[in-house]
Amino acid sequence: MLHHVSIRTADIFKSMAFYEQLGFQVSDRFTAGYTLACWMERPGSRLELIQIPEPKPAPDAFHDEHYVGYYHLSFDVAADGMFDSSEPCKSLPDWLSAFQERLGTIDQQATVLLAPQQQQIGDRVYEVAFLADPDGLAIEFLRLMG
Secondary structure, eight states, rough: OOOEEEESSHHHHHHHHHHHHHTTTEEEEEEEETTTEEEHHHTEEEEEEOOOOSSSOOOTTTTTTTSSOOOOOOTTSSTTTHHHOOOOOHHHHHHHHHHHHHHHTOOOOOOOEEEEEEEEETTTEEEEEEOOTSOOOOOEEEEOOO
């Protein structure tokens, strides 16, 4: 079982606010060596954020076709509790619009890397979109169609 995904960030507080808009809550704050860190959790998922002193820009994994390494996080927007709502997600574009509105309440905006489109994966069709987090890291949002 995957325990957590760790993200190195230039501004831990900005990243914490961003991931809170996806339903994550800080569960533990600690130091990792000489820097700030935290675990953020939501049912079935845990992120570790680590603030990096004197950060350098992250490589552009989304646009660099030669990049090798971790590529993106992916969230199923139809999953329970994505916005603490019992309403099922009926449209990825509508969900993304609501998410951008939520980010606006904390003076943030996510860059759209790939606008919503349909993609067949195996025998299923998904709505898929990519946004960038505060550090420019790619995040996929998908919803099973039908």
